[in-house]
Amino acid sequence: KAGVTQTPRYLIKTRGQQVTLSCSPISGHRSVSWYQQTPGQGLQFLFEYFSETQRNKGNFPGRFSGRQFSNSRSEMNVSTLELGDSALYLCASSSSDGGGETQYFGPGTRLLVL
């Protein structure tokens, strides 16, 4: 099976712009989670989607949003970018329908906000 893929891999934006990142899970996986990794805060949970519904949400402002399509592909959007949004954004998929399954991580999208 192909692994989790994320596009784009690298992105440079300026403050105030918005960005959309894409994640394609492993075939058959219905859960997609998004994470932000920064040197200062480490890895933090953004949100999780399962069957097109947001099932869990971390402590991020409303500028961070996401969605999941019927084929389980997921996108996350960050509006009105701030310098502090520069980070590695990772998605992970699992087959879980109730939690407790291994998560498989994508390679990440490295976002730089100037």
Place this chain on the structure above:
Amino acid sequence: KNEVEQSPQNLTAQEGEFITINCSYSVGISALHWLQQHPGGGIVSLFMLSSGKKKHGRLIATINIQEKHSSLHITASHPRDSAVYICAVLEYGNKLVFGAGTILRVKS
């Protein structure tokens, strides 16, 4: 206080040494993950535990649910084991909470 605490933060070992990384957590969990992250960012899930002990090659992971503690052991360490090792707990539902990571360097 962070929900997930790892120790040590940094670890340098000589090739062949036995290595232990510890993880303590304060919340109720459904499972605990040990992750490995190499330079460049790619994360690999090493283990997922909800009880007892698991072994894969030179890696062993244990968890004590009553003590809210887990350990990752590496036997006969090798320079290719150099990476960041991250403990993450799976809170009920499917939300992962991460430790700060342990930076491991194995010297030849």
